[in-house]
Amino acid sequence: MLPDALLHLIELLARLPGVGEKTAQRFALHLVSEKTGTAQALSESLKQLSERVKSCDRCGNIAEVDEQGRALCVVCRDKRRDPSTLCIVAKVQDLLAIERSGAMRGHYFVLGRLLSPLDGIGPDELPLERLFERLSEDGVREVIVATPPSVDGEATALLLARELTTRGVAVSRIASGVPHGGDLEFADQITLGRAIEGRRTLDSR
Amino acid sequence: MLPDALLHLIELLARLPGVGEKTAQRFALHLVSEKTGTAQALSESLKQLSERVKSCDRCGNIAEVDEQGRALCVVCRDKRRDPSTLCIVAKVQDLLAIERSGAMRGHYFVLGRLLSPLDGIGPDELPLERLFERLSEDGVREVIVATPPSVDGEATALLLARELTTRGVAVSRIASGVPHGGDLEFADQITLGRAIEGRRTLDSR
Numbered sequence: 189m190l191p192d193a194l195l196h197l198i199e200l201l202a203r204l205p206g207v208g209e210k211t212a213q214r215f216a217l218h219l220v221s222e223k224t225g226t227a228q229a230l231s232e233s234l235k236q237l238s239e240r241v242k243s244c245d246r247c248g249n250i251a252e253v254d255e256q257g258r259a260l261c262v263v264c265r266d267k268r269r270d271p272s273t274l275c276i277v278a279k280v281q282d283l284l285a286i287e288r289s290g291a292m293r294g295h296y297f298v299l300g301r302l303l304s305p306l307d308g309i310g311p312d313e314l315p316l317e318r319l320f321e322r323l324s325e326d327g328v329r330e331v332i333v334a335t336p337p338s339v340d341g342e343a344t345a346l347l348l349a350r351e352l353t354t355r356g357v358a359v360s361r362i363a364s365g366v367p368h369g370g371d372l373e374f375a376d377q378i379t380l381g382r383a384i385e386g387r388r389t390l391d392s393r
Numbered sequence: 394m395l396p397d398a399l400l401h402l403i404e405l406l407a408r409l410p411g412v413g414e415k416t417a418q419r420f421a422l423h424l425v426s427e428k429t430g431t432a433q434a435l436s437e438s439l440k441q442l443s444e445r446v447k448s449c450d451r452c453g454n455i456a457e458v459d460e461q462g463r464a465l466c467v468v469c470r471d472k473r474r475d476p477s478t479l480c481i482v483a484k485v486q487d488l489l490a491i492e493r494s495g496a497m498r499g500h501y502f503v504l505g506r507l508l509s510p511l512d513g514i515g516p517d518e519l520p521l522e523r524l525f526e527r528l529s530e531d532g533v534r535e536v537i538v539a540t541p542p543s544v545d546g547e548a549t550a551l552l553l554a555r556e557l558t559t560r561g562v563a564v565s566r567i568a569s570g571v572p573h574g575g576d577l578e579f580a581d582q583i584t585l586g587r588a589i590e591g592r593r594t595l596d597s598r
Contacts, residue, residue: 215410227407
């Protein structure tokens, strides 16, 4: 019923998180019929995206690419922040949520994924070597583990505690306050602020 | 906190129907971080969209653009369909929903909008001249008004009945079956099929 070019667009839009085929079709038909040039502007913006935005070379946060092709995010460029405190998060959305709470004045490390034995993601799939490099590079004394309070998040936190305490770093876990099984990205600022303030020492023994 | 290029992308994505800023940010971060090239593919697909897909020159349905730059949709190209029966719908999504029900063997006319005095859309804003041309071009004997059963949809149906009965065309309205205030796009196939089968004569006197 629909032209191939439109079906292809629908297929691509359906890859967006939380978007099914019906919603993707709605998006596509909107883009075909609206007159303000959103489709063209979106095409341009997406084309430039990979040239102008990358993961931060240091922490994995979203960062603008500079003239030399390097990417350093606003947190890593901020000289007023304390590099000896490192906050480990699962994904960029969680980093942004913590930044909005204003309770974290240290630096970040984005894991990109969590331990998940059922999906075949073991310790070797986590960027632990890069994390250990960061510890010595920055002289990190305290690590705050801000993985989500889910099964995978807790498992990852325990692994990190075991690996980091042997390296002489104080490891803490964000406090309960974020509801169990919930998503950091959607927690409110006060809850996240309290979770950071009320962190407790993590002991793997 | 986020680079300008990403903020611009978020702004454009938030123009999609039903997408707020939070969802748009989720889409944008997904597009930056995923590795399968969806952003580039989407950019290409959107760029080609306006060259390859247009509104059908005859009925307003979505159509593929041919070598001569003309656009004729699959319904208008189908010789087995009955051009003397014309189904008037508000938007392309509604046409697609009716097609899925399989109950309509005639042709279509997409209005593109409904009467809406509160939004300043009066009879002059509807493509009535083009509709009257279609009636004589195709020798239309029966018109089925399939505007949605909402306030604007009913008002539009009454206007169409008044204009079309004076031109010697039998005008009918899709049957109740589609719940009042509902959206045709999301009605199930059986409901839409029954609505077409159970249509009743519309009399404006």
